[in-house]
Structures are given as structure tokens and as C-alpha cells.
Amino acid sequence: MRRGDVTLMREEHLPEHHPHVHVHACITHSEPFHEKLAKLRAMHRRGKKLTVGVYGLTGCAGCQLTILFAKDKLFRFLTMVDVMALPFIKEQNYTGNFDIIILEGLVANKEDKERAEELRRRCGILVCIGACAVHGCVPAMKNFMNNPEVERAVYAKVDYLNSLAATPVSKHVPVDLELPGCPPDENQIYAVLTDLVLGRPPRVTHNPVCVECVHREVDCLLMQGKPCLGPITTGGCDAICTAAGHECMGCRGPAPDANLTAFINLLERQGQKRENIERRLKTYAALAMDEAEKAQDVQVNF
Numbered sequence: 494m495r496r497g498d499v500t501l502m503r504e505e506h507l508p509e510h511h512p513h514v515h516v517h518a519c520i521t522h523s524e525p526f527h528e529k530l531a532k533l534r535a536m537h538r539r540g541k542k543l544t545v546g547v548y549g550l551t552g553c554a555g556c557q558l559t560i561l562f563a564k565d566k567l568f569r570f571l572t573m574v575d576v577m578a579l580p581f582i583k584e585q586n587y588t589g590n591f592d593i594i595i596l597e598g599l600v601a602n603k604e605d606k607e608r609a610e611e612l613r614r615r616c617g618i619l620v621c622i623g624a625c626a627v628h629g630c631v632p633a634m635k636n637f638m639n640n641p642e643v644e645r646a647v648y649a650k651v652d653y654l655n656s657l658a659a660t661p662v663s664k665h666v667p668v669d670l671e672l673p674g675c676p677p678d679e680n681q682i683y684a685v686l687t688d689l690v691l692g693r694p695p696r697v698t699h700n701p702v703c704v705e706c707v708h709r710e711v712d713c714l715l716m717q718g719k720p721c722l723g724p725i726t727t728g729g730c731d732a733i734c735t736a737a738g739h740e741c742m743g744c745r746g747p748a749p750d751a752n753l754t755a756f757i758n759l760l761e762r763q764g765q766k767r768e769n770i771e772r773r774l775k776t777y778a779a780l781a782m783d784e785a786e787k788a789q790d791v792q793v794n795f
């Protein structure tokens with residue numbers, strides 16, 4: 494995965510649209526992303542509706558529900574595209590290829606992996622939405638535990654599970670765009686989808702949530718002694734939790750330049766226990782956080 498490729502879409506090169514909306518993106522498919530966008534732009538200009546499929550792997554369906562519950566935005570979106578498959582709510586679904594597939598959920602078993610591979614073959618642009626698809630979310634915590642024990646504690650029968658290590662979709666197939674969050678904000682989802690349909694590059698951010706707090710003039714929770722993960726978490730949610738008085742739990746994953754050592758030291762100086770800090774850090778993005786900790790040589794007690 495080449496996260497550095499997001500520099501292809503530097504914000505200063507983008508038209509002013511959708512203020513406060515940001516996209517965490519990685520571009521890994523063989524055809525350059527800008528060529529795919531050019532095709533979508535040409536189709537839009539010819540007045541051709543794009544074909545879209547919405548699918549889910551292992552997940553709670555919360556991301557798909559976020560798409561469905563945003564009724565006004567959904568109806569506007571449907572004037573631009575044909576949603577020809579959405580098995581979560583439709584019995585009859587198109588079985589051919591799509592211009593865009595929106596995929597929720599992580600790869601947790603053999604069926605998920607095969608499904609992800611099949612859907613990758615069937616679309617031009619694969620958009621992964623949600624912490625499960627992008628980071629493995631809560632299920633990835635099992636990767637740091639005794640897996641057979643975890644499964645026996647949860648399921649009466651484990652023979653049929655075909656389980657694999659819990660992993661994001663991008664570990665298995667190339668992904669064009671990733672929207673993290675549990676779930677991602679509906680404004681962000683539809684801003685990104687609209688950008689794609691119009692063939693223009695979605696904007697990205699490397700800013701932490703704190704930047705959005707400042708824009709919203711939120712009273713800092715960390716300064717009040719609360720273990721808010723905003724300083725080390727990728728923004729783009731418009732600080733939705735902190736603005737409502739709740740600490741950021743890091744659902745959008747670690748910011749690329751997060752200084753974990755300094756942040757953990759800060760929380761420890763505030764009286765937080767190391768074990769609790771580690772658990773909080775690894776609730777939504779255990780794999781990415783583990784990689785970041787190893788890269789920064791942080792001592793892990795998880």
C-alpha cells in the first residue's frame with residue numbers, strides 16, 4: 494500500500510468545494526487514479542449515469558445504514574448514479590461490473606477474502622468505507638489475543654467460521670479510496686462520492702482532529718485531564734465527538750506523523766495507566782497503531 498501517493502491530490506491544487514470535508518485516501522490500483530477520474534468525468538459530461546454497487550463484508554452494517562439514512566443526500570446522489578446492487582436491502586442485484594463499488598467491512602474469514610477479490614475484479618474504482626474496511630476496527634483486537642479462545646468465548650460452534658486474521662481490505666486487494674471512521678460522517682461520504690461522480694479528486698487531510706477542534710472552538714478535553722486521542726488521530730470528522738463533549742477514541746486511525754511516544758508520555762503524566770492507554774489506542778485501529786508503535790520503537794504492553 495502506498496499511502497504517500499495521496500500527495501498526487503495536494504489540497505492547494507483542488508477547487509474550493511466541500512469545506513471541512515477531508516478524505517483519507519490511498520491509491521493502489523494499477524491504473525493511475527487520475528486516469529480513472531478522467532473516465533468518470535467524461536462519462537458525466539456525456540450525461541451517462543455511473544453504475545454503483547454497495548456491498549458489505551464482516552461488519553455491523555452501520556456504514557451502509559449511514560449511506561441509507563442520509564435520505565436527502567441519497568436522493569440527490571441517485572439522480573447521478575444507478576445503484577444496481579445493494580444486497581443489504583435488495584433481493585435482486587446486478588451481477589455484472591460497476592464503475593464504482595462502495596465496500597464496508599473487513600476481511601475476517603475466507604469468504605470475505607474471496608468476496609473482496611471478486612468485487613475488486615468487478616469495478617473500476619473500489620471505495621472502502623469505515624474503520625472495519627480501512628483499519629480492521631474492533632475485530633482486529635483479536636489478532637493480539639489467543640484467537641481460538643476468543644472464538645470459543647463468542648460462538649457456540651467454531652468449525653464453520655473459516656476465520657482468518659482480521660485485516661483491512663487493502664491487505665488483500667488494491668483499494669482506490671479509503672474513508673475511515675466508525676462510521677464515516679455522512680457529509681464526508683456523499684462529498685467524496687459526488688467528487689467521484691463528477692470526476693474530480695477528493696481532497697485529503699493529514700491534519701489531526703485537534704485542527705478541526707480549533708476551527709470549531711471546542712474547549713480542549715485533554716487540557717481538562719481527559720484521555721482524548723485527537724492529537725494523534727487523522728481528522729476529517731469535523732471533531733464530531735469532541736464538539737459534543739466526548740473524547741476522541743481514534744476511530745479514524747493514527748495520523749501519519751503522530752508522535753506516539755510523546756503522546757503516551759503526556760497521558761501517563763496526567764495519571765492514565767499505561768495498560769488503559771494501550772487499550773484505547775488499539776480499540777479502532779489496532780493494526781495501524783501497532784505498526785506505528787513499532788516504527789517509532791514504542792514499548793508495547795497490550
Ligand code: SF4
Pocket residue numbers: 551552553554555556557597598622623624625626630674675676677
Ligand atoms: S466501521 Fe463501524 S459502523 Fe462501519 S461496519 Fe465497522 S463497526 Fe460498523
Ligand code: SF4
Pocket residue numbers: 702703704706707711712713714715716721722723724732735741
Ligand atoms: S479536545 Fe481532543 S481533539 Fe480537541 S483539541 Fe483537545 S486534544 Fe485535540
Ligand code: SF4
Pocket residue numbers: 674675702723726727730731732733734735740741742743744745746
Ligand atoms: S472525534 Fe475521533 S472518535 Fe470521534 S469521529 Fe472523529 S476521529 Fe472518530
